[in-house]
Amino acid sequence: MTRTQPDADRPVLVEARGVSLAFGSVKALTDVDLSLRAGEITAIVGDNGAGKSTFVRCLSGIHRPDAGVMTLDGADIDFRSPEDAREAGIETVHQNLALVEDLTVWQNLFLNREIVRGLGPASLLNRRAMQRQAREMVASLAVNVPAVTSRVRRLSGGQRQAVAICRAAGFSSRLVIMDEPTAALGVQETARVEALIRRLRDDGRAVLLVSHNFEQVMRLSDAVWVMRSGRCVAGRRTAQTTGQEIVALVTGAQAA
Amino acid sequence: MASPPPLSPDRPDVSPDPVLDQPGRRPARLARVTDVSLWAEWAAPVGLVILAVVFQLMNSTFLSLGNVKAMLVAAAILVVLSVGQTFAVATGGIDLSVASTMTFGAIVFGLAYAKGAPLPVCCLLALAAGLLVGLVQGLVVGRGRITDFIVTLGGLSVASGLALVVSDGKPTTVISPFLLRLSTQGVGPVGYTVILALAVALLAHVLLFHTRFGTHVLAAGGSPEAATATGISLANIKTAVYAISGLLSGLAAILLVARVGASEPAANMQFLLNSVAAVVLGGVSLMGGRATIAGPVAGALLLTGLTNGLTLLGVSQYYQPVAVGAVVVLAAFLTRFQR
Numbered sequence: 001m002t003r004t005q006p007d008a009d010r011p012v013l014v015e016a017r018g019v020s021l022a023f024g025s026v027k028a029l030t031d032v033d034l035s036l037r038a039g040e041i042t043a044i045v046g047d048n049g050a051g052k053s054t055f056v057r058c059l060s061g062i063h064r065p066d067a068g069v070m071t072l073d074g075a076d077i078d079f080r081s082p083e084d085a086r087e088a089g090i091e092t093v094h095q096n097l098a099l100v101e102d103l104t105v106w107q108n109l110f111l112n113r114e115i116v117r118g119l120g121p122a123s124l125l126n127r128r129a130m131q132r133q134a135r136e137m138v139a140s141l142a143v144n145v146p147a148v149t150s151r152v153r154r155l156s157g158g159q160r161q162a163v164a165i166c167r168a169a170g171f172s173s174r175l176v177i178m179d180e181p182t183a184a185l186g187v188q189e190t191a192r193v194e195a196l197i198r199r200l201r202d203d204g205r206a207v208l209l210v211s212h213n214f215e216q217v218m219r220l221s222d223a224v225w226v227m228r229s230g231r232c233v234a235g236r237r238t239a240q241t242t243g244q245e246i247v248a249l250v251t252g253a254q255a256a
Numbered sequence: 257m258a259s260p261p262p263l264s265p266d267r268p269d270v271s272p273d274p275v276l277d278q279p280g281r282r283p284a285r286l287a288r289v290t291d292v293s294l295w296a297e298w299a300a301p302v303g304l305v306i307l308a309v310v311f312q313l314m315n316s317t318f319l320s321l322g323n324v325k326a327m328l329v330a331a332a333i334l335v336v337l338s339v340g341q342t343f344a345v346a347t348g349g350i351d352l353s354v355a356s357t358m359t360f361g362a363i364v365f366g367l368a369y370a371k372g373a374p375l376p377v378c379c380l381l382a383l384a385a386g387l388l389v390g391l392v393q394g395l396v397v398g399r400g401r402i403t404d405f406i407v408t409l410g411g412l413s414v415a416s417g418l419a420l421v422v423s424d425g426k427p428t429t430v431i432s433p434f435l436l437r438l439s440t441q442g443v444g445p446v447g448y449t450v451i452l453a454l455a456v457a458l459l460a461h462v463l464l465f466h467t468r469f470g471t472h473v474l475a476a477g478g479s480p481e482a483a484t485a486t487g488i489s490l491a492n493i494k495t496a497v498y499a500i501s502g503l504l505s506g507l508a509a510i511l512l513v514a515r516v517g518a519s520e521p522a523a524n525m526q527f528l529l530n531s532v533a534a535v536v537l538g539g540v541s542l543m544g545g546r547a548t549i550a551g552p553v554a555g556a557l558l559l560t561g562l563t564n565g566l567t568l569l570g571v572s573q574y575y576q577p578v579a580v581g582a583v584v585v586l587a588a589f590l591t592r593f594q595r
Contacts, residue, residue, distance in 0.1 A: 083487035098485035100478040
């Protein structure tokens with residue numbers, strides 16, 4: 001490990017070593033090393049095009065790295081689809097939230113994980129069970145959304161974000177990836193979503209936060225990784241760094 | 257973390273509204289009554305009632321048992337086609353080939369019948385022909401990622417061309433007591449074809465709203481990104497909906513042969529226009545993601561009733577496409593208010 005390692009006593013959940021990915025001649029990721037710990041909020045910061053989203057997409061199964069190793073709980077991972085990542089317990093809250101507006105809250109929470117009765121092609125949806133569990137999911141995270149039977153179209157931005165996070169938090173996920181979770185939200189809604197993110201961490205999940213908002217990173221995260229032009233250039237414990245230092249690392253004014 | 261830290265100044269304070277706290281049910285329900293989008297959804301049933309009242313006032317035979325029976329039987333084929341069309345439209349696509357596929361199925365039926373094949377075999381062949389045409393189109397749309405509109409427009413041409421090739425452009429008379437019974441008799445006043453169409457609609461409703469597949473169809477239409485992100489295969493969904501539409505076109509082919517007493521390589525273009533019209537009247541969003549089965553069924557009944565009523569009133573049949581077209585554009589106008 002040549003990089004500055006944000007150390008802590010918690011166990012490492014995800015580790016990336018030498019992850020590289022090129023799209024044609026464009027090197028999106030070069031030799032990225034970083035790690036995420038369970039029960040912590042880890043932030044990835046960097047300028048546009050620094051490779052944050054590309055790295056996150058590798059973790060969530062959308063891209064496959066050309067080279068390098070990623071491990072989850074010590075075991076190598078090789079996701080061929082987002083479904084593989086979900087199976088492994090890695091959930092992503094996408095920037096566009098990936099909610100279907102014309103479906104209800106419970107339908108979105110159970111999208112492609114529907115509970116059915118009966119066998120094989122004759123199985124029918126168990127709507128009642130899904131609605132009941134959806135209510136429990138929403139209640140357990142103390143998310144304030146209207147009835148789970150209302151359509152997502154009728155929800156506010158913060159409520160939608162809450163539903164998306166709720167979906168990611170459910171189904172025994174171990175790592176929740178969030179891409180700019182509060183980018184489109186107002187002050188109060190941002191505060192609520194941040195509280196929700198802390199709750200995920202306190203439940204023992206690893207949270208990976210991609211954010212442009214340094215203040216948010218400083219107040220939410222336990223560890224920060226800085227990316228610049230496809231490389232992971234530095235890592236810090238949030239408690240041992242300052243916003244200025246992070247900004248300097250992002251812009252390249254300060255070398256790691 | 258003692259006091260809430262200030263937000264970064266580059267983010268505008270969008271809406272500090274406490275909407276997150278509101279249960280927000282009651283006002284929503286009240287607003288729905290005056291909601292135009294509600295009317296868009298109910299265009300077909302409401303239109304059907306208005307149409308029935310108006311035509312009944314102008315001609316008292318319109319709602320007579322005999323005429324209602326005749327209208328239902330006449331609507332059966334369109335109902336079956338519209339249900340298939342609904343699945344395609346629910347994914348944000350459109351199946352322009354329904355009528356041509358039906359014609360092709362009918363021709364296959366007639367050919368098998370002329371070669372002396374037993375009736376069940378003829379029926380199965382017609383269904384298989386429809387399914388095959390639908391499946392190929394679905395695969396091209398789903399795997400080949402070519403726009404639905406273009407693929408099914410091509411399918412329209414290919415299927416009707418194939419029908420001409422296979423039949424050599426000649427009709428085949430199909431005289432079968434079974435088919436005659438199918439198209440003219442029924443249980444009490446309800447014709448067998450009507451029962452069949454109703455069963456298709458019921459099955460389709462269960463498929464759309466009570467199976468995983470149905471949810472995925474609506475998700476794929478409502479938000480392809482969300483569907484993909486949750487691991488739903490758009491290619492599979494597209495393939496399946498066009499296969500369903502093709503299969504139902506094959507079923508409609510059997511009903512058509514039974515009704516006409518022959519298999520003709522005719523264009524049957526009015527069936528295509530009317531199936532799209534019924535779906536639009538039924539409040540199904542052409543953008544995808546929003547659909548019902550009852551709506552298009554009501555839409556199909558409305559269009560059949562419109563044609564029938566105009567005929568009863570002695571309006572030249574040349575005006576009927578004009579009326580259908582006007583009603584459809586009106587319905588599409590209403591869907592602008594859909595939210």
